[in-house]
Amino acid sequence: MSNEVADAISAGRAVVALESTLLAHGFPPGDNLAIAAQLERTVREEGAVPATIAVLDGKPTVGLTADQIHTLCTSDDxxxxxxxxxxxxxxxxxxxxxxxxGTAALAHAAGIGVFATGGLGGVHLPAGDDPVSWDVSADIGVLAATGVLVVSSGVKSVLDIPAKLEALETRSVPVVGYRSDDFPAFYLRSSGHRVPWRVDSPAEAAAVFAAHRELSDSGMLLANPVPTDAEMDHRLHDRLLAEAMEILRSRDVRGSDVTPVMLEHFHRASDGVSVAVNEALVLSNARVAAQVAVELAG
Known part of the structure; x- marks a missing residue:
C-alpha cells in the first residue's frame, strides 16, 4: 500500500478503492489518463483518500502513484x-x-470497504444457438464472498439483467438503488427492472451497509444511475446495442472478450458520445462512494 492509503486505513479514515481495468482497457488512450486524475480528485474533494489498485511487476499495489497510473495507461502489455x-x-x-x-478482492484484503467503478459484470445473453448462457461474470461470485460496498451504474445492457439480479438475490447480495427505484443499465438510467431497496442519501447507504456486514460476509451493490443530463439518447443506445449484438454473434465473441468488443463499437459508432457518458457515470460513482465512505468512517 502507498503510505497515504496505509495511514488512512490505520487511522480509520475514509478510503475509496478504484478499479484500474476501466483505465487501461475501458477508455481510449489519452482520455484514460485525464479520467484517472479526475477520479482521484473527485474522491479527495469529498474528504476521502483514493486507492487505485493494480498488479505491477507481480506486486499487488493499493494506491498507485501518478507515475504508476501513467505507466498503466500507456503500456501496450x-x-x-x-x-x-x-x-x-x-x-x-x-x-x-x-x-x-480483482479490485474488490485486493481492496478487501487491504481493509478497504468501499469501491467505485463504472459497471458490474453479469450474466451474458445466450450466444449462437445456445438456449441458455453459462457465461457468468466472476464479479457476482466475488461480491457474494467479499464484504465490499460496490458503487456502480448497474450493468451494461448487452447483459441479461434479470438473470444478473436473480444471481445476486440467490447469493444474498443486497441490491440498493441510490435515489432511484429502477436498476440502471449503464448508459441508461433505467433497465426497466425495479430494485428491491432504495436509499436517498450517503448516510442511509452507509447505515444499510454497516447493518448488512454485521450479519453477512457478502458485499453490497449500490446502483447509482448515470446523471440525468449525461444519459445516452435512447434511440442511439438501441441502435448501437443492436449493432453490437450482431457483431458479437457474427464473430462468435464470448467470455471476457465481450465487453471490450462492445465498448469499442460504442466508442467508434457514437462519435464519442459513449465515452462522455462513461466518464460522467464513473465520476458520479466515485463521488457517491466517497460520500458513503466518509459516513462509514464517521
Whole structure:
C-alpha cells in the first residue's frame, strides 16, 4: 500500500478503492489518463483518500502513484486481471489492471470497504444457438464472498439483467438503488427492472451497509444511475446495442472478450458520445462512494 492509503486505513479514515481495468482497457488512450486524475480528485474533494489498485511487476499495489497510473495507461502489455488471474500474475511477475472482481478482492484484503467503478459484470445473453448462457461474470461470485460496498451504474445492457439480479438475490447480495427505484443499465438510467431497496442519501447507504456486514460476509451493490443530463439518447443506445449484438454473434465473441468488443463499437459508432457518458457515470460513482465512505468512517 502507498503510505497515504496505509495511514488512512490505520487511522480509520475514509478510503475509496478504484478499479484500474476501466483505465487501461475501458477508455481510449489519452482520455484514460485525464479520467484517472479526475477520479482521484473527485474522491479527495469529498474528504476521502483514493486507492487505485493494480498488479505491477507481480506486486499487488493499493494506491498507485501518478507515475504508476501513467505507466498503466500507456503500456501496450497490461493484462486484464480478475480474481482467478491474480495468482498467475503475481507468481509470474506480470503487470495487470484489475477488474471489479480483482479490485474488490485486493481492496478487501487491504481493509478497504468501499469501491467505485463504472459497471458490474453479469450474466451474458445466450450466444449462437445456445438456449441458455453459462457465461457468468466472476464479479457476482466475488461480491457474494467479499464484504465490499460496490458503487456502480448497474450493468451494461448487452447483459441479461434479470438473470444478473436473480444471481445476486440467490447469493444474498443486497441490491440498493441510490435515489432511484429502477436498476440502471449503464448508459441508461433505467433497465426497466425495479430494485428491491432504495436509499436517498450517503448516510442511509452507509447505515444499510454497516447493518448488512454485521450479519453477512457478502458485499453490497449500490446502483447509482448515470446523471440525468449525461444519459445516452435512447434511440442511439438501441441502435448501437443492436449493432453490437450482431457483431458479437457474427464473430462468435464470448467470455471476457465481450465487453471490450462492445465498448469499442460504442466508442467508434457514437462519435464519442459513449465515452462522455462513461466518464460522467464513473465520476458520479466515485463521488457517491466517497460520500458513503466518509459516513462509514464517521
Amino acid at each position: 497490461v493484462a486484464k486481471l480478475s480474481l482467478r488471474d491474480l495468482g498467475p500474475a503475481i507468481g509470474l511477475g506480470r503487470t495487470g489492471a484489475t477488474t471489479v472482481a
